[in-house]
Amino acid sequence: xxxxxxxxxxxxxxxxxxxxxxxxxxxxxxxxxxxxxxxxxxxxxxxxxxxxxxxxxxxxxxxxxxxxxxxxxxxxxxxxxxxxxxxxxxxxxxxxxxxxxxxxxxxxxxxxxxxxxxxxxxxxxxxxxxxxxxxxxxxxxxxxxxxxxxxxxxxxxxxxxxxxxxxxxxxxxxxxxxxxxxxxxxxxxxxxxxxxxxxxxxxxxxxxxxxxxxxxxxxxxxxxxxxxxxxxxxxxxxxxxxxxxxxxxxxxxxxxxxxxxxxxxxxxxxxxxxxxxxxxxxxxxxxxxxxxxxxxxxxxxxxxxxxxxxxxxxxxxxxxxxxxxxxxxxxxxxxxxxxxxxxxxxxxxxxxxxxxxxxxxxxxxxxxxxxxxxxxxxxxxxxxxxxxxxxxxxxxxxxxxxxxxxx
Amino acid sequence: xxxxxxxxxxxxxxxxxxxxxxxxxxxxxxxxxxxxxxxxxxxxxxxxxxxxxxxxxxxxxxxxxxxxxxxxxxxxxxxxxxxxxxxxxxxxxxxxxxxxxxxxxxxxxxxxxxxxxxxxxxxxxxxxxxxxxxxxxxxxxxxxxxxxxxxxxxxxxxxxxxxxxxxxxxxxxxxxxxxxxxxxxxxxxxxxxxxxxxxxxxxxxxxxxxxxxxxxxxxxxxxxxxxxxxxxxxxxxxxxxxxxxxxxxxxxxxxxxxxxxxxxxxxxxxxxxxxxxxxxxxxxxxxxxxxxxxxxxxxxxxxxxxxxxxxxxxxxxxxxxxxxxxxxxxxxxxxxxxxxxxxxxxxxxxxxxxxxxxxxxxxxxxxxxxxxxxxxxxxxxxxxxxxxxxxxxxxxxxxxxxxxxxx
Numbered sequence: 001x002x003x004x005x006x007x008x009x010x011x012x013x014x015x016x017x018x019x020x021x022x023x024x025x026x027x028x029x030x031x032x033x034x035x036x037x038x039x040x041x042x043x044x045x046x047x048x049x050x051x052x053x054x055x056x057x058x059x060x061x062x063x064x065x066x067x068x069x070x071x072x073x074x075x076x077x078x079x080x081x082x083x084x085x086x087x088x089x090x091x092x093x094x095x096x097x098x099x100x101x102x103x104x105x106x107x108x109x110x111x112x113x114x115x116x117x118x119x120x121x122x123x124x125x126x127x128x129x130x131x132x133x134x135x136x137x138x139x140x141x142x143x144x145x146x147x148x149x150x151x152x153x154x155x156x157x158x159x160x161x162x163x164x165x166x167x168x169x170x171x172x173x174x175x176x177x178x179x180x181x182x183x184x185x186x187x188x189x190x191x192x193x194x195x196x197x198x199x200x201x202x203x204x205x206x207x208x209x210x211x212x213x214x215x216x217x218x219x220x221x222x223x224x225x226x227x228x229x230x231x232x233x234x235x236x237x238x239x240x241x242x243x244x245x246x247x248x249x250x251x252x253x254x255x256x257x258x259x260x261x262x263x264x265x266x267x268x269x270x271x272x273x274x275x276x277x278x279x280x281x282x283x284x285x286x287x288x289x290x291x292x293x294x295x296x297x298x299x300x301x302x303x304x305x306x307x308x309x310x311x312x313x314x315x316x317x318x319x320x321x322x323x324x325x326x327x328x329x330x331x332x333x334x335x336x337x338x339x340x341x342x343x344x345x346x347x348x349x350x351x352x353x354x355x356x357x358x359x360x361x362x363x364x365x366x367x368x369x370x371x372x373x374x375x376x377x378x379x380x381x382x383x384x385x386x387x388x389x390x391x392x393x394x395x396x397x398x399x400x401x402x403x404x405x406x407x
Numbered sequence: 408x409x410x411x412x413x414x415x416x417x418x419x420x421x422x423x424x425x426x427x428x429x430x431x432x433x434x435x436x437x438x439x440x441x442x443x444x445x446x447x448x449x450x451x452x453x454x455x456x457x458x459x460x461x462x463x464x465x466x467x468x469x470x471x472x473x474x475x476x477x478x479x480x481x482x483x484x485x486x487x488x489x490x491x492x493x494x495x496x497x498x499x500x501x502x503x504x505x506x507x508x509x510x511x512x513x514x515x516x517x518x519x520x521x522x523x524x525x526x527x528x529x530x531x532x533x534x535x536x537x538x539x540x541x542x543x544x545x546x547x548x549x550x551x552x553x554x555x556x557x558x559x560x561x562x563x564x565x566x567x568x569x570x571x572x573x574x575x576x577x578x579x580x581x582x583x584x585x586x587x588x589x590x591x592x593x594x595x596x597x598x599x600x601x602x603x604x605x606x607x608x609x610x611x612x613x614x615x616x617x618x619x620x621x622x623x624x625x626x627x628x629x630x631x632x633x634x635x636x637x638x639x640x641x642x643x644x645x646x647x648x649x650x651x652x653x654x655x656x657x658x659x660x661x662x663x664x665x666x667x668x669x670x671x672x673x674x675x676x677x678x679x680x681x682x683x684x685x686x687x688x689x690x691x692x693x694x695x696x697x698x699x700x701x702x703x704x705x706x707x708x709x710x711x712x713x714x715x716x717x718x719x720x721x722x723x724x725x726x727x728x729x730x731x732x733x734x735x736x737x738x739x740x741x742x743x744x745x746x747x748x749x750x751x752x753x754x755x756x757x758x759x760x761x762x763x764x765x766x767x768x769x770x771x772x773x774x775x776x777x778x779x780x781x782x783x784x785x786x787x788x789x790x791x792x793x794x795x796x797x798x799x800x801x802x803x804x805x806x807x808x809x810x811x812x813x814x
Contacts, residue, residue, distance in 0.1 A: 133592050143589050173592075177584020182550050185540050185580075188616030193600075196615050208603050209595030212619035 020245050021201060023138070025272055035073065035244075035271055042247050044074045044269060051075070054082055059121040066114045066270070069338055074244055076254065077266035081239050085122065090406050091237040092230070093118055094220045094265070096129035097157065099149035099171075100139050104156045105293035106374070107273035109381070110339070112160040114270070115241045119166060124239075125229065125405035126167045128157060129220050133172040137209040147173055154393050156296060159384035162396070166405045168229060169396040172216055180225045183260075187215040190256035199248045217246075218253040221265035228399050238265040243272060274335055276310045294336075296382065300375045307333055307371045314354070314363035321362050328355040333363070333370045340373050427652050428608060430545070432679055442480060442651075442678055449654050451481045451676060458482070461489055466528040473521045473677065476745055481651055483661065484673035488646050492529065497813050498644040499637070500525055501627045501672070503536035504564065506556035506578075507546055511563045512700035513781070514680035516788070517746070519567040521677070522648045526573060531646075532636060532812035533574045535564060536627050540579040544616040554580055561800050563703060566791035569803070573812045575636060576803040579623055587632045590667075594622040597663035606655045624653075625660040628672035635806050645672040650679060681742055683717045701743075703789065707782045714740055714778045721761070721770035728769050735762040740770070740777045747780050 017028035020038055027033050039046055047067070055063045066072050081091050095115045097108065119126050130153060132146040141149070150171040157169065176184070196202055196211055221238050223230035230236055240250060247269060254264040275292040294303055313331030315321040328334050334354065341347050353359035354366050424435035427445055434440050446453055454474070462470045473479050488498055502522045504515065526533050537560060539553040548556070557578040564576065583591070603609055603618055628645050630637035637643055647657060654676060661671040682699040701710055720738030722728040735741050741761065748754050760766035761773050 133588075136592060137596050143593065173589055174585070176588045178581070181540075181583045181588075182580055185543060185616055186550065188619055189544050189614050191615050192612050193609065193615055193618060194611035197611070202600065204601035204604070205599050207596050208598050208600055208618045208622065209592055211600060211615045212595055212622075215615065215619075 021248055022245050025245050033272065038244060039074050042074075042244070042251065044076045044244075044247060044267065047073055047075050047078065047268065051079060051082070054079075055121075058082060058086060061121055064114060064117040064121075065342060065344075066110065066117075066339070068344065070271070071110065071273075071339055072114060072241065072268050072270045074269040075267055076250070076269075077264065078239070078268050081237060081266045084237060089237070090124055091122075091239050091266075092124055092223065092405075093126040094129070094238050094240050095126070095242055096131060096217070096220070097153055098131045098135050098138075099146060099153040100135045100141070102149065102152055103295045103297040104153065105295045106336075106340070106377070107293060109156070109160065109296070110270060110273055111241050111243060112157055112162075116160050116162055118239070118241060118268075119163060123406060124166070125402050126162065127220050127226060127229070128162075128167065128169040129217070130154060130169065130171040131213075131217065133176070133209075133216060134213055137207070137213060143173065147171060151393060154397065155385055155388045156381070158388045158392060158396055159381055161384070164392070164395050166402055167396055168226065168400075168402065170399075171397075174397070175399075176216065179227045180219050183219040183222050183225045184212075184215040186260050187218045187253070187256050188212070190259050191215070191252060195252075199252050214249055214252055217249045218256070221250065221253045221257070222260075222262045224262075228401055229405070235263060237263050240265050240267045242267065242269060244269040245272070273339065274332055276306055276332055294374055294378065296378055296385070298378060300371075300379070303375050303378060304371050307336075307367050307374070310336075310367070312363045312367070314366070318362060322359070323357055325355050325357045325359055326363070326366075331355075331363075331366070333366045337366065337370045337373065340370075340377060428655055429652050432652050440679065445651060446481050449481075449651070449658065451483045451651075451654065451674065454480055454482050454485065454675065458486060458489070462528075465489060465493060468528060471521060471524040471528075472749060472751075473517065473524075473746070475751065477678070478517065478680075478746055479521060479648065479675050479677045481676040482674055483657070483676075484671060485646070485675050488644060488673045491644060496644070497531055498529075498646050498673075499531055499630065499812075500533040501536070501645050501647050502533070502649055503538060503624070503627070504560055505538045505542050505545075506553065506560040507542045507548070509556065509559055510702045510704040511560065512702045513743075513747070513784070514700060516563070516567065516703070517677060517680055518648050518650060519564055519569075523567050523569055525646070525648060525675075526570060530813060531573070532809050533569065534627050534633060534636070535569075535574065535576040536624070537561060537576065537578040538620075538624065540583070540616075540623060541620050544614070544620060550580065554578060558800060561804065562792055562795045563788070565795045565799055565803055566788055568791070571799070571802050573809055574803055575633065575807075575809065577806075578804075581804070582806075583623065586634045587626050590626040590629050590632045591619075591622040593667050594625045594660070594663050595619070597666050598622070598659060602659075606659050621656055621659055624656045625663070628657065628660045628664070629667075629669045631669075635808055636812070642670060644670050647672050647674045649674065649676060651676040652679070680746065681739055683713055683739055701781055701785065703785055703792070705785060707778075707786070710782050710785060711778050714743075714774050714781070717743075717774070719770045719774070721773070725769060729766070730764055732762050732764040732766055733770070733773075738762075738773070740773045744773065744777045744780065747777075747784060 018033055019026050052063050052067050055067065084091065093115055095111055115126060130150040132150040135141055136143050136146040154169050196214065200214065202210055219225045221240065223233050223236040250265055250267055257264045277292055291306065294306060310332040311330065312333060313327035313329065315324060328351065337350065338347060350361060350366060354361040425440055426433050459470050459474050462474065491498065500522055502518055522533060537557040539557040542548055543550050543553040561576050603621065607621065609617055626632045628647065630640050630643040657672060657674055664671045684699055698713065701713060717739040718737065719740060720734035720736065722731060735758065744757060745754060757768060757773060761768040
C-alpha cells in the first residue's frame with residue numbers, strides 16, 4: 001500500500017542516484033542535483049514564468065531576484081494562494097530555522113531574505129519557528145545550548161528586516177503546548193510509523209523523539225496553532241517559503257490536513273545554495289566546514305580569501321578564456337553573483353563577457369566583483385544584527401496579537 | 408542487543424501465556440494472572456511484610472487495607488523511598504488516569520483511594536496526570552471530548568478526598584509545554600524505536616502519536632517537569648502508585664533517568680481488580696462492558712443486581728456448602744469484600760464461616776454483605792462528587808505553588 005503514496009521517497013535512501021531529505025542532500029558521485037527529477041519525485045510543480053508575472057501584477061512591484069533567477073523554483077498550490085489573494089483573501093507565511101550553529105552563512109539567509117520580500121509585497125503576517133527541540137534531538141547539544149542558539153539565530157533573522165508588527169518568532173521549547181500541542185497530537189494520530197519511515201527514512205535505531213518531531217514542524221501550518229494571532233481564522237491559508245529539502249515534512253502535513261478539516265499549506269521552494277568548494281551545485285553548504293561557506297561573521301578579508309579559493313569555471317590562460325569563455329555551470333563565484341547581484345543588466349553583461357567566448361572578463365574580475373557584493377551584504381547584515389537589542393528579540397518573540405498584520 | 412534488556416517484554420505478545428501491558432491484560436485460556444511470574448518478568452519486587460511493618464512504624468498508623476490485603480503487592484525501590492523518608496527527606500506522589508469514560512468503576516478508584524492514604528500518611532505533595540492526549544490518540548474521541556472527560560474524571564478523583572493544598576491535577580492538553588515538554592524531549596532522545604517496540608509492542612501500523620506518548624507519561628516522574636511546584640528540588644524523589652499494567656512506562660522511565668541526571672521514580676503497584684463475571688481474577692474490568700463492574704453511578708438496586716449475578720465460589724445446596732466450604736479463589740463477592748471491607752476481623756470471620764467447611768455462611772449472606780459495603784462506598788462517593796464544585800476543580804487544576812505541601 002505504501003508504495004502507491006505520492007510522497008513515498010524511500011527510494012531516495014536505497015536505489016536512487018540522489019538523496020534529498022531534511023538531513024541529507026547529495027547527488028550521485030558528487031554530481032549535480034537533478035531538480036527536474038526531484039520535482040517529479042516529490043510531486044511539486046515548477047514555478048513558471050506565468051506565475052512570476054502574476055506575482056508582479058498582483059504586488060505591483062518587480063518580483064524578487066530569487067524569483068527572477070530561479071532560486072525559488074518549485075511550489076505546491078502557490079497558484080491557489082495567488083487566486084485567493086486576488087479575490088481579496090489573505091494568507092500567512094510560515095518559515096523556520098533549526099538553530100544548530102552560532103553564525104549563519106549566506107545560504108541560511110536566503111529563505112529569510114525571500115520571506116521578508118513576500119511579507120512586504122503581500123502585506124501578510126509571518127510566523128518563524130526556531131526548532132530548538134529538533135536540534136537538541138539530532139545534535140549533541142544540551143537543551144540550554146539549543147535555546148541559546150535559537151535566541152542568537154533570532155537576532156540574525158530579525159536583522160533581515162522583518163516587520164515586528166507582522167512577525168511572531170517562537171522557539172519550540174517555549175511555544176509547544178496548548179493549541180499548538182493539540183495540533184501536534186492530531187497530526188501524529190494520522191501518520192503511521194510505516195508512513196513516517198517511508199517519508200523520512202527513520203530506522204529502528206533512531207530515537208522516538210525523531211518520530212515525534214515531524215508533527216512539531218507540521219503544526220505551524222495550521223492557523224489554529226496560534227490562537228493569539230489567528231483567532232476565528234481557521235480557514236486562513238498558509239504559504240511556506242523553504243528549501244526543497246523540507247518538502248517531506250510538508251508533503252506529510254498536506255496529506256493529513258484534509259483529515260483534520262484544515263487547509264493544506266502551500267509551498268514555495270528554493271534550490272540549494274552551492275558550497276564554495278563544490279563543482280556544480282552539489283548539496284547544501286555545510287555548517288560544520290567553515291571553508292565551504294561565507295558566514296555572516298566573516299570579515300572582508302575572510303570573504304576575499306574564500307572567494308579566491310572557490311572553484312572557478314574560467315580558464316587559467318587568458319588566451320583560452322578569450323577563445324572558450326568560462327564554464328558558468330562550474331563557476332561558483334558566478335553562481336554566487338547570480339544569486340546576490342541585484343542588477344539584472346550587470347549580471348547579463350558578466351554572463352556574456354565572462355561566460356561566452358571573446359569576452360573581456362576573466363576569473364579575477366568576477367571574483368573581485370562577487371567579493372564586493374558579498375562583503376557589502378555581510379557588512380550590512382552585521383550592522384543590522386548589532387542594532388538588534390534584547391528588547392527587540394523579546395518584542396518579536398512575545399506571545400501577542402498582531403492587530404495590523406494585514407495592513 | 409535488545410533481548411538482554413531487563414524490561415524487554417516482547418515475549419508477552421508472542422509466546423507467553425499472559426499478556427500484561429497498558430492496553431491489554433489477559434491470561435491464557437481466560438485463567439488467572441500469575442503475579443509471581445509477572446514480578447519475575449517485569450523485574451519488580453514483591454511488597455513483603457517487613458516493608459508493610461516499616462510503613463506502619465514510619466507513619467504511626469495502621470497500613471491501608473490495600474497494603475494489608477495485598478492489593479498493592481509489588482514495588483520498585485519503595486524501600487529506598489522509606490529509607491529517605493526515615494532520614495528526613497521528603498518525596499512526591501504521582502499517579503494518573505486516562506479519561507476514556509464518563510463514569511469510573513470501583514477498580515478505577517483503587518489507586519486514588521490508596522494514593523489519598525499515602526498523601527495523608529506521609530504528608531507529601533501529589534501530582535495527578537489526566538492523559539486526555541492519550542485517550543484522543545487511542546480512542547475514537549475528539550480533542551474536546553477527551554478534555555471534557557478529563558474534567559469529569561477530575562471530579563471523581565477530587566471526591567476521593569485529596570488535600571487541595573498538596574495536590575495538583577493537570578491534563579496533558581493543558582500542561583504539556585515548557586519544562587514539561589523539555590523533559591518529554593529529553594526522554595524521547597534516550598529511547599530508540601526498537602526499544603519502544605520491545606517495551607510496548609508497537610507495530611508499523613501504529614501511528615507516531617503512540618510512539619510519542621510514553622515520554623508524556625514519563626515526564627511527571629521528574630520534579631523539574633513542575634517548576635511551579637518543585638523549584639530547585641531536582642533531587643526530590645517520586646513515588647508512583649499504579650496498577651502493574653503501567654509498569655512498562657516506568658521501566659522505560661527508570662532506564663533513562665540516570666542518563667538525564669535524574670532520580671529513578673519508585674513504584675508501588677497493585678494487582679487488577681477482578682471483573683464481576685470472571686472466574687478467578689482474570690484481567691481488569693472493562694469500561695466498555697457495564698455489567699462487568701460496579702460504577703460509581705450505579706444505584707443500590709444496580710449494585711444488588713450485579714452482585715447477585717456475580718460468579719460465586721459457594722455451593723448451591725446448603726449441605727454441600729456446609730460440608731465443603733466455598734471456593735474463595737473463584738468467589739467474586741468475597742474478593743470484593745476482601746478489597747473493600749474495612750474491618751479485618753469481620754473479613755477473617757467471613758473467610759472462615761464461608762470459605763471453610765462447617766461454616767454457617769452461604770453465598771446469599773456474603774452477597775448481601777458485599778452489596779451493603781459497596782452501596783455505602785458508592786453512595787458516599789456520589790455525595791462527595793456532587794459536592795465538588797467547578798471552583799474546586801479549578802482550584803485543584805490551577806498552576807500554582809503548594810507552599811504547605813510537606814506539612
